[in-house]
Amino acid sequence: MSAEIISGKDIAQDIRRELSDRVAVLKSEKGLTPGLAVVLAGDDPASQVYVRMKGKAADEAGIRSTQITLGDDTSQDELLGVVEGLNADPDVHGILVQLPLPSHVDDQKILRAIDPSKDVDGFHPVNVGLLSVGAEDVLAPCTPSGVIQMLLRSGVDPSGKHAVVVGRSNIVGRPMASLLLRKAEGGNATVTVCHSRTADLGAITRQADILIAAIGIPEFIKGDMVKEGAVVIDVGVNRVDDDTRERGYRLVGDVAFAEAKEVASAITPVPGGVGPMTIAMLLSNTVDAAERLHDADSTED
Ligand code: GUN
Secondary structure, eight states, X not given: OOOEEOOHHHHHHHHHHHHHHHHHHHHHHHOOOOEEEEEEESOOHHHHHHHHHHHHHHHHTTXXXXXXXXXXXXXXXXXXXXXXXXXXXXXXXEEEEOSSOOTTSOHHHHHHHXXXXXXXXXXXXXXXXXXXXXXXXXXXXXXXXXXXXXXXXXXXXXXXXXXEEEOOOTTTHHHHHHHHHSSSTTOOOXXXXXXXXXXXXXXXXXXXXXXXXXXXXXXXXXXXXXXXTOEEEEOOOEXXXXXXXXXXXXXXXXXXXXXXXXXXXXXXXXXXXXXXXXXXXXXHHHHHHHHHHHHHHHHOO
């Protein structure tokens, strides 16, 4: 069998188009322009690229984006001051502080300072808690939300299936498990979470109807760890040295793609799989936050 390729690039494009339409309606019917503020502290080159991509995608969807760029020597108090200013700004509906922050800053302190109703990353403990008790109207982390959209939009309903998540990070593995477990569309799966200390990991991954790899190790999931006909979602993005490429490396996922695609019924590629979904879901969270904040304001008096 050679698996169907699930294109995150195409699905993300569909979502971004739908969001542009939703933003246009918000503007014309409610006079509301969703606003996203992205804070970048330091000069990490990868973060600079991500932040630029997020701002550009927001602008294309009609979302007003602001980038706040701070130096590597920005103090924790200065950063907290910036977050507090954005919390208080009525034109800002979504706040994202790009990670990693400079090493002298406590990133948890900064993330906890963000108003949970503007926390479009879904990293604030209030949102983490709401998601873990199964709330539906919560700002959930973008990458796992994107995975759920990829499944649903390619005709894979997790309900009743055994989903195995490999990885327990706060950004992907844990929220992924919470979303799959939730009594809601895209949820209702039987969920197993595996990690670096799991014994006989292959015996567990081979039971997965839906296998989600988010462990951060290049090509960790081999073909013989995948059940015949499983749906395989590869969240990993790893650079491996490759002298045949001009830039000296190539990107690979956490799944040995060539092997796994001969066993799976559907699989996501790297690049062009989960990656583009993260930005699409950031925009989606921003529009959701804007709608909720606007509706809450208009019922206040
Ligand atoms: N750095 C890498 N990925 C992310 C993300 O999803 N959100 C934030 N804030 N920083 C990141």
